[in-house]
Amino acid sequence: MAVFTPVSLEDVTQWITQFPLGRALELKGISSGIENSNFFLTTERGEYVLTIFENLSFDQLPFYLNLMRHLAERGILVPAPVANDRGELITALHGKPAAIVSKLDGRSQMDPQPVHCAAVGAMLARMHLAGQDYPLQQPNLRGLAWWHETTPKVLPYIPEDKAHLLKAEIHYQETFAACAHYRQLQVGPVHADLFRNNVMFDGARLTGFFDFYFAGCDTWLFDVAVTVNDWCIDLDTGVLDAARVRALLDAYHAVRPFTSAEQHAWQAMLRAGALRFWLSRLYDYYLPREAEMLTPHDPTHFERILRERIATPAPGLY
Numbered sequence: 001m002a003v004f005t006p007v008s009l010e011d012v013t014q015w016i017t018q019f020p021l022g023r024a025l026e027l028k029g030i031s032s033g034i035e036n037s038n039f040f041l042t043t044e045r046g047e048y049v050l051t052i053f054e055n056l057s058f059d060q061l062p063f064y065l066n067l068m069r070h071l072a073e074r075g076i077l078v079p080a081p082v083a084n085d086r087g088e089l090i091t092a093l094h095g096k097p098a099a100i101v102s103k104l105d106g107r108s109q110m111d112p113q114p115v116h117c118a119a120v121g122a123m124l125a126r127m128h129l130a131g132q133d134y135p136l137q138q139p140n141l142r143g144l145a146w147w148h149e150t151t152p153k154v155l156p157y158i159p160e161d162k163a164h165l166l167k168a169e170i171h172y173q174e175t176f177a178a179c180a181h182y183r184q185l186q187v188g189p190v191h192a193d194l195f196r197n198n199v200m201f202d203g204a205r206l207t208g209f210f211d212f213y214f215a216g217c218d219t220w221l222f223d224v225a226v227t228v229n230d231w232c233i234d235l236d237t238g239v240l241d242a243a244r245v246r247a248l249l250d251a252y253h254a255v256r257p258f259t260s261a262e263q264h265a266w267q268a269m270l271r272a273g274a275l276r277f278w279l280s281r282l283y284d285y286y287l288p289r290e291a292e293m294l295t296p297h298d299p300t301h302f303e304r305i306l307r308e309r310i311a312t313p314a315p316g317l318y
C-alpha cells in the first residue's frame with residue numbers, strides 16, 4: 001500500500017514545467033503512506049517527494065505547507081516545499097491538491113537509543129522556537145474540542161471498564177485545561193504526531209522531521225508529551241525508559257528551558273498525549289472511513305500507556 005492516485009512520469013512531464021526543477025527524470029510510488037499518495041521524484045535539479053493529498057483540501061493545506069517553509073527557512077530540518085512560477089505551494093494534479101517538497105536523506109529509526117532521543121529533543125525545541133513568529137493560526141484539530149466530539153461516538157462500541165476510563169480521563173483533562181498552570185504554558189505551532197516513523201536519521205544524525213499534517217497551534221508541552229510517549233517507551237508495556245526520557249528532555253531543556261508551570265503540568269500532559277491517540281485509534285477502529293483500505297492501529301497500545309501514565313509518577317522535566 002498505498003498509492004491511491006496513480007501518476008506516471010508522462011503525467012508530470014508537462015505539469016512540472018511550472019516548477020523551477022528542470023525536467024522530471026524518474027517517478028516512483030512510495031508504498032508506506034497511509035493518508036496520501038506519495039512519490040519519489042527525481043528531476044534535473046535533485047530528489048523530491050511529490051504528494052497528492054487524498055483527504056486534505058486546498059483550503060486546509062496552506063497552514064501545513066507554509067509552516068514547513070517557515071521552519072525550513074529558519075534552519076529546522078523539515079522538507080522544504082517548492083513553489084511554482086506563480087509562488088504557489090499547492091497545485092492541482094489529477095484534480096487533487098499536490099505539493100513537491102525536498103526529499104530527506106536517511107530512514108526512520110524504529111529502535112531508538114538515547115542518542116537518537118537527544119537529537120529529537122534538541123530539534124523539537126529548536127522547531128518550537130522557530131515557529132514562534134509563524135503568522136498563520138490553526139488549532140490542533142485533534143485537541144480537546146475533538147476529544148469532546150469524538151468520545152460519544154466511540155462509547156457505544158467499548159466495554160464498560162474502558163468507557164469508564166475514557167469518560168474519567170476526559171473529565172480530568174477538562175479540569176486540567178482550565179487550571180492556572182495550563183494557562184501559563186507556552187503555545188505555538190506543534191507537530192503533534194512526532195512518532196518514530198515521522199523522523200529520518202542517517203545513522204545517529206537526525207536528517208529531518210516530516211508528515212506535518214496533524215500540526216496545529218497547541219502547547220509546546222503537548223508536543224513533548226506525544227513525542228516522549230512514542231520515542232521513550234518500551235513498546236510492549238508502554239513503560240517509560242529512563243535513559244531515553246532523560247536524553248530527550250535534557251536535550252530539549254538545553255535549547256529551550258522548561259518552565260515551572262510545565263513541570264507542574266507534565267504528568268497530566270503525558271496523560272493527554274496518550275488519550276489523544278487512544279481516542280483517534282478507537283475512532284479509526286470502530287468508525288473507519290468509507291473505502292478505508294488499511295488495518296487500523298491497535299487502540300489498546302495507547303490505553304495501556306494512558307493507564308501507565310496515570311499510575312506511575314512522571315519523571316521530572318529537568
Ligand SMILES: Nc1ncnc2c1ncn2[C@@H]1O[C@H](COP(=O)(O)OP(=O)(O)O)[C@@H](O)[C@H]1O
Nearest residue numbers: 030032033034035036038049079102103104211
Ligand atoms: N520529505 C520526505 N523525504 C523522504 N521521504 C519521505 C518524505 N516524505 C515522505 N517520505 C516517505 O514516504 C513515506 C510515507 O510518508 P507519510 O508522510 O508518512 O505518508 P502518509 O501521510 O500518507 O502516511 C514515509 O514513511 C517516508 O518513507
Ligand SMILES: N[C@@H](CCOP(=O)(O)O)C(=O)O
Nearest residue numbers: 034193195198211277281297
Ligand atoms: N501516529 C498516529 C497515526 C498517524 O499516522 P502517521 O503514519 O500519519 O503518523 C498513531 O500511531 O495512531
